[in-house]
Amino acid sequence: MVTVAQTDLQSRTRRIRRHIVNMVYGAKSGHIGGSMSSTEILTVLYDRILKHDPANPAWAERDRFIMSKGHCTPLQYAILAEFGYIPVEELSTFRQKGSRLQGHSVLGKPAGVENSAGSLGMGLSFGLGIRLGMRLRGQENHVYVLMGDGEQQEGQVWEAAMAAAHHHVDHLVALIDRNGIQNDDFTKNTMDSAPLEDKYRAFGWDVRTDVDGHDLAAVEAALTWARDVRGKPACVIFNTTKGKGVSFMENNPNFHGAPPTDEEYVRAMEELPA
Amino acid sequence: MTAVQTTAATRDALGPTLVRLQQSGAVDLVVVDADLGKSTTSRKFKDVYPERFFTFGVAEQNMISAAGGFASLGYTVFASSFAVFVEHAFDQLRMSIAQPRLNVKVVASHGGVSTGEDGASAQSIEDIALFSSLPTFKVGVPADVVEAEAMIEAAAKDSGPWYIRTGRPKIPVLYTDGPRYQIGKADTLREGGDLTIVACGLLVERALRAADVLAAEGVSARVLNMATIRPLDVDALEAAARETGAIVVAEEHLVHTGLGAMVAQALATRHPVPMEFVGIPDRYGESGTWDQVLEIMGLTSQGVADAARKVMARKRR
Numbered sequence: 001m002v003t004v005a006q007t008d009l010q011s012r013t014r015r016i017r018r019h020i021v022n023m024v025y026g027a028k029s030g031h032i033g034g035s036m037s038s039t040e041i042l043t044v045l046y047d048r049i050l051k052h053d054p055a056n057p058a059w060a061e062r063d064r065f066i067m068s069k070g071h072c073t074p075l076q077y078a079i080l081a082e083f084g085y086i087p088v089e090e091l092s093t094f095r096q097k098g099s100r101l102q103g104h105s106v107l108g109k110p111a112g113v114e115n116s117a118g119s120l121g122m123g124l125s126f127g128l129g130i131r132l133g134m135r136l137r138g139q140e141n142h143v144y145v146l147m148g149d150g151e152q153q154e155g156q157v158w159e160a161a162m163a164a165a166h167h168h169v170d171h172l173v174a175l176i177d178r179n180g181i182q183n184d185d186f187t188k189n190t191m192d193s194a195p196l197e198d199k200y201r202a203f204g205w206d207v208r209t210d211v212d213g214h215d216l217a218a219v220e221a222a223l224t225w226a227r228d229v230r231g232k233p234a235c236v237i238f239n240t241t242k243g244k245g246v247s248f249m250e251n252n253p254n255f256h257g258a259p260p261t262d263e264e265y266v267r268a269m270e271e272l273p274a
Numbered sequence: 275m276t277a278v279q280t281t282a283a284t285r286d287a288l289g290p291t292l293v294r295l296q297q298s299g300a301v302d303l304v305v306v307d308a309d310l311g312k313s314t315t316s317r318k319f320k321d322v323y324p325e326r327f328f329t330f331g332v333a334e335q336n337m338i339s340a341a342g343g344f345a346s347l348g349y350t351v352f353a354s355s356f357a358v359f360v361e362h363a364f365d366q367l368r369m370s371i372a373q374p375r376l377n378v379k380v381v382a383s384h385g386g387v388s389t390g391e392d393g394a395s396a397q398s399i400e401d402i403a404l405f406s407s408l409p410t411f412k413v414g415v416p417a418d419v420v421e422a423e424a425m426i427e428a429a430a431k432d433s434g435p436w437y438i439r440t441g442r443p444k445i446p447v448l449y450t451d452g453p454r455y456q457i458g459k460a461d462t463l464r465e466g467g468d469l470t471i472v473a474c475g476l477l478v479e480r481a482l483r484a485a486d487v488l489a490a491e492g493v494s495a496r497v498l499n500m501a502t503i504r505p506l507d508v509d510a511l512e513a514a515a516r517e518t519g520a521i522v523v524a525e526e527h528l529v530h531t532g533l534g535a536m537v538a539q540a541l542a543t544r545h546p547v548p549m550e551f552v553g554i555p556d557r558y559g560e561s562g563t564w565d566q567v568l569e570i571m572g573l574t575s576q577g578v579a580d581a582a583r584k585v586m587a588r589k590r591r
């Protein structure tokens with residue numbers, strides 16, 4: 001059953017996908033595929049789960065969202081626009097001279113971006129430091145870290161996974177967008193990280209896996225579960241489709257980091273309902 | 275200089291200074307460690323503030339990025355390890371600390387070849403180059419334990435990223451009357467009119483001894499302790515170049531990418547004069563006692579005096 005609230009979420013994800021394609025087409029560069037695969041995850045997170053206040057991005061009591069796959073800025077900036085951190089018009093400055101909206105995430109640009117990224121593998125460590133610091137202050141807030149499945153190949157991810165369990169950190173949630181594709185090729189051809197869920201479990205995490213990352217209700221249920229895990233860190237593995245929403249981009253390694261041609265752009269916008 | 279010298283390792287300043295700073299209430303410290311807290315002495319902080327001390331195991335990349343996370347909440351974070359092992363996390367230093375300009379102070383011990391017996395792998399001969407290559411980082415190499423303590427305190431109270439190199443060997447204490455350290459200011463330890471020796475770290479004391487030898491030969495050498503390498507005290511360098519007309523730079527670092535290279539670049543645009551350089555030649559180190567390895571590399575008062583004679587000959591030409 002689709003509730004009224006979900007219709008609202010659906011229209012948000014539609015707008016966000018159009019922003020993503022517009023930004024990358026306008027900049028003639030940028031990462032569509034991994035932005036489209038994480039769209040529902042971040043939309044539900046910002047709408048339903050994350051404690052945040054767009055009018056006061058420096059709010060000390062806010063939760064933190066850490067974008068570890070820092071190439072997915074089209075999604076991150078579209079989210080910040082959709083939730084009122086920046087004007088929608090600013091999205092057209094993406095990757096351009098003088099813009100705050102650089103190709104990869106920069107802490108504080110704009111307010112709402114909580115970490116600098118672009119080199120994969122660092123976000124979970126950065127989020128771990130934030131969560132440990134919150135705990136030292138007796139602060140109950142959560143830290144959510146979004147990573148790619150290709151990114152799991154970075155050794156630092158596992159240093160952080162080991163340390164989070166060692167320090168019995170909860171309120172720390174790893175969100176993994178398992179779209180099965182990385183830069184050059186399918187993840188299973190490049191460096192297969194399967195079985196990912198067993199690895200996180202073995203490292204001491206509570207894991208929920210095979211969550212349909214494009215089903216809004218399933219995403220919300222999984223994020224709610226992860227938020228409430230206590231005594232250990234939580235990990236949600238979402239099965240997603242890279243390039244989700246545009247037929248010829250879906251599951252196509254060519255749309256990791258390449259912009260659409262003029263013709264592809266027109267076709268893509270036809271496929272993405274307003 | 276006094277006949278009997280007390281000696282101490284600069285690394286010994288870290289733990290006690292951090293305890294004192296947290297006790298003072300002036301800073302809200304977090305200390306992160308990668309299984310070398312006994313050697314760097316940061317573990318002394320754990321004895322007093324266990325809840326503010328976080329171990330990350332032998333995992334420097336994770337430690338450095340996590341340090342950035344702590345700092346993004348407003349903590350002043352001290353990260354330590356051996357200099358060679360913080361180099362292990364260079365991209366993390368760049369992305370998680372330098373680029374977002376977070377308040378993390380990396381204090382790395384066992385800098386330079388004076389680590390000695392452990393041999394080439396443990397000898398950081400490139401740390402100054404690496405950290406100086408990061409915009410937003412300040413970089414310092416104290417000349418003795420008194421200056422190390424003052425520099426750590428100054429860094430803690432300054433905003434933004436820092437790298438401080440400390441050392442393992444017990445070296446003479448120069449600042450017996452108390453520290454004179456100021457961020458970005460060279461300290462003139464000896465006045466002189468014929469040339470200037472610019473040094474940092476344990477080469478400062480060796481430069482002073484070289485100046486004694488030179489004085490006996492009728493050459494008056496000014497000695498500048500350039501404890502802050504970034505930002506460099508370019509005004510003091512220009513004055514030295516104008517007033518003495520020749521410069522020798524002495525450091526325990528690869529000679530082509532360290533303090534000497536930066537001094538030469540600064541003076542090339544301000545006031546070029548004949549220069550000579552004492553540093554580690556283009557090679558790796560080896561095992562030996564710390565002063566033996568320094569000798570192999572030519573990092574002795576003799577080496578500094580030779581460079582001074584060479585630059586004087588060029589100046590007179």
Ligand SMILES: Cc1ncc(C[n+]2csc(CCOP(=O)(O)OP(=O)(O)O)c2C)c(N)n1
Pocket residue numbers: 033034035037069071118119120121147148149150151152177179181182183242
């Ligand atoms: C340390 C590092 N190495 C290489 C890259 C280049 N790169 C950018 S994206 C990417 C693939 C990422 O794949 P994945 O984590 O699965 O992200 P997604 O498919 O969700 O976009 C690579 C290799 C990088 N950004 N960082």
